[in-house]
Amino acid sequence: MTEYLEGVKAGISEAVAASLPEGGPRRSLYSPLTEFVGRAGKAIRPALCIAAARAHGAGTERVMPSAVALELLHNAFLIHDDVEDGSVSRRGFPTMHTEHGVPIAINVGDGLAALALQPLTQNLGLLGSSMHNRVMAEFGDLLRMTIEGQAIELGWRAENTVDLTSEDYIDMVALKTCAYTTIFPLRIGAMIGSWGRADLAAVSRFGLYLGTAFQITDDLLNLTGDEALYGKEIDGDIAEGKRTIMLIHLLSAAEGADREFLVEFLSGDRGSRAPDDIATVRDMMEDQGSVEYGRHYAAALGEQAATAFDQAFGSLPSSPDRRFLAEAVDFVVSREL
Amino acid sequence: MSGREADQVRQEAYRAAAAAVDRFLGRIDDSVTDQVEEVGSAAWDRFRAEMGRVVDLNLDMVRNAFGLYSSFIGPESLTQTGKPDVLTLGPAVPGSDAATVLWLHNFDDDPMRGLTFVGSRLSILGGAPIDLPRWSFSPSTVSVPARSAVPVVVRVEVPVDTQAGLYIGTVSVQGSEGQVMEARVEVVSPSPVGHDSW
Numbered sequence: 320m321t322e323y324l325e326g327v328k329a330g331i332s333e334a335v336a337a338s339l340p341e342g343g344p345r346r347s348l349y350s351p352l353t354e355f356v357g358r359a360g361k362a363i364r365p366a367l368c369i370a371a372a373r374a375h376g377a378g379t380e381r382v383m384p385s386a387v388a389l390e391l392l393h394n395a396f397l398i399h400d401d402v403e404d405g406s407v408s409r410r411g412f413p414t415m416h417t418e419h420g421v422p423i424a425i426n427v428g429d430g431l432a433a434l435a436l437q438p439l440t441q442n443l444g445l446l447g448s449s450m451h452n453r454v455m456a457e458f459g460d461l462l463r464m465t466i467e468g469q470a471i472e473l474g475w476r477a478e479n480t481v482d483l484t485s486e487d488y489i490d491m492v493a494l495k496t497c498a499y500t501t502i503f504p505l506r507i508g509a510m511i512g513s514w515g516r517a518d519l520a521a522v523s524r525f526g527l528y529l530g531t532a533f534q535i536t537d538d539l540l541n542l543t544g545d546e547a548l549y550g551k552e553i554d555g556d557i558a559e560g561k562r563t564i565m566l567i568h569l570l571s572a573a574e575g576a577d578r579e580f581l582v583e584f585l586s587g588d589r590g591s592r593a594p595d596d597i598a599t600v601r602d603m604m605e606d607q608g609s610v611e612y613g614r615h616y617a618a619a620l621g622e623q624a625a626t627a628f629d630q631a632f633g634s635l636p637s638s639p640d641r642r643f644l645a646e647a648v649d650f651v652v653s654r655e656l
Numbered sequence: 657m658s659g660r661e662a663d664q665v666r667q668e669a670y671r672a673a674a675a676a677v678d679r680f681l682g683r684i685d686d687s688v689t690d691q692v693e694e695v696g697s698a699a700w701d702r703f704r705a706e707m708g709r710v711v712d713l714n715l716d717m718v719r720n721a722f723g724l725y726s727s728f729i730g731p732e733s734l735t736q737t738g739k740p741d742v743l744t745l746g747p748a749v750p751g752s753d754a755a756t757v758l759w760l761h762n763f764d765d766d767p768m769r770g771l772t773f774v775g776s777r778l779s780i781l782g783g784a785p786i787d788l789p790r791w792s793f794s795p796s797t798v799s800v801p802a803r804s805a806v807p808v809v810v811r812v813e814v815p816v817d818t819q820a821g822l823y824i825g826t827v828s829v830q831g832s833e834g835q836v837m838e839a840r841v842e843v844v845s846p847s848p849v850g851h852d853s854w
Contacts (some may be wrong), residue, residue: 376759376805460684467683485668489676496682502680516763523684524677530672611657612665619669634803 320646323639326387330379332357334387336490351419352427356394357408363533364389366502367526367647371508373640374632375400375517381445382511385437385454389504391438395431396465396499398424403473404559405589452513454507461503462550467496475562477584483567485616489531491562507643509631521631528624533651535617538563540654542601542610556590557597560585564616565609569600572607621652741812743827746842751816754841758808760829763799769799771831775812776822778841786815786823786841813842820845 339353352605365386372382377449401414402424416424438459470490475483493502494510505526509517541556542565556563573581581603585595605611625648634642657663686822770823775791792812800806810827823841 376761376807456803464683475697486672486675489672490679493676493680497680513761513763516761520681523681527677527680528673531676545770610662611662613657615662615665616669619666620673623670623673634801636801636804636806 320643320650323370323643324362324366324539327369328359328510330383331362331365331386331390334383334438335390338391338434340434347419347423348427348430351415351423351440354431355398355415356431358412360390360393360410362390363647364500366643367501368504368508370640370643370652371505371517371632372512373508374635374638374644375509375512377512380393382508384441384445385507386504387438387459388435388458389499389507391431391435392462392499395428395435398428398431399486400469402428402560402593403469404555406555406559426442452510453510457503457507457510461499464494464498468492468498471495472562476560476585479582480562481570481582481585483562483570485567486566488562488564488567492531492534493527496534497527500533501530501568502526503630518631521627525624525627525631528620528627530622532617532620532648535564535613535620536652536654538565539610539613539617542604554597554601557600558592559589560587560592563613565604565613566600568609568612569604569607572609573603577603611655617652621648624648686707743837743839744842745810745812745839746814747844748814748842749844749846750814750818753811753813755811756808758800758810758827759805760800760808761805762802765802765804767799767832771798771800771829772796773808773810774808774828774830775839776825776827778812778825778839780819780821780823783819783821788816789813789841791823791827812839814843815842818843 333559335356336353339356343349357656363507369379369382373379397409398415401409402421404568406414407417412418414424415427419427438456439451442454446454465498468491472495474480475491502523503526505522506519510519514642538556538561541553541563543553557566570578570581581600584592584600585647628648632641632644675745741757743756745756746754756776760768760771773791773793773796775789778786778789792811794809794811798808823843824837825841827837827839829835829837
């Protein structure tokens, strides 16, 4: 699993680096952009896309432009996401806006989103016009749904929505995280690899279970992880007022003064939340079983992902790519970074 | 958290995620895919009409019922537009083999067993055909499990006295039902020995 990811990372890093402009402007655009892309990410999105294509018998070169586009888009989303969340560290370094200011960070994010379109033009020659159109349509849905998911979450925070259910959360994460992290990378890879014959509903189902398990695990790591490994600040989600499944559980479990404190805590902005209050919310999550609730929830989704894998990819011939997809379930649920 | 409570959490997760899948799929815009499939279907019909002059095929049977679908590694990759199934071998010089890899995709839920292959004579416009080409298929007999793909290496010997050009023939996949593909073998002249290669 790790070996497969490392192999994909090496190939993707090379292809991404080759896709970046060499000219200017350097200081306010391409230098920070290149530095950010060069930070060690996990390359999960391109890896899922490549594996889904190769598991169907396709060569890497057939899917590489789409995989590169996914990685560039991911980096674009991260930069804008960090601005929106007021996050201070990313992949073990300061976030783009912390280091270069918000205006440059937004522009670098826009630049990465624009650069992501360029490799997709290669699909016309590689795949033919019909498949090229289908892949472009998938990227269109990916972008739209990711932005819709982000809008839902930002709306919850802006309006201080506190009466959410786990169903609300899963719907939001399906759009905000799963669409571009698992569902569409898998769909695009499977579509290209099978020349459009793969069962995309089954692939989507696997992607949604895998992606929601991934997101909840990520949110758990934000509470319990090792900051040096995790690369983001611990308890940062609480400081942001992010509606994680643990916070949603806590809001439903807390009563009386505790719930009043929580609603008041969430009504402010990030800057108004004192470290002591953040620690109090963290302790409440432990006391009310919210962290344990999140662990069981992620484990259940992981189990469902394993079943959905069998329906989406189980009948394909054995290969390292198919094995990677199967092992991805354990990886996302048990990861430490 | 007790075992019963943990089980309740899991059931809650199952229900929420299952419902989310349906809602998510409902948000995907299928209009482009539908449009593309319509165009592809029309192109397939045109191709079938053209192919009718060459060989007598029931391509609908192949495409829709049999589920056998071929794609090739190389620039002639099959696309969803209904582009003809063309197997391109070579370029090869006389006295060598022209080769390619044929991928057999089985999109059905049932396995396909005992598929064998036959290559035809190779014709060229305005030139002498290769009457009895020596085809080889590795493996010679193939089974394709349900919803999977199997590669077959296809080779044909190009006799030493063959003139350069594009030779056209067919490769048939034979089983309970079959498929015939156009085979193109590009033969090129050996590079002349000139000063540049000294």
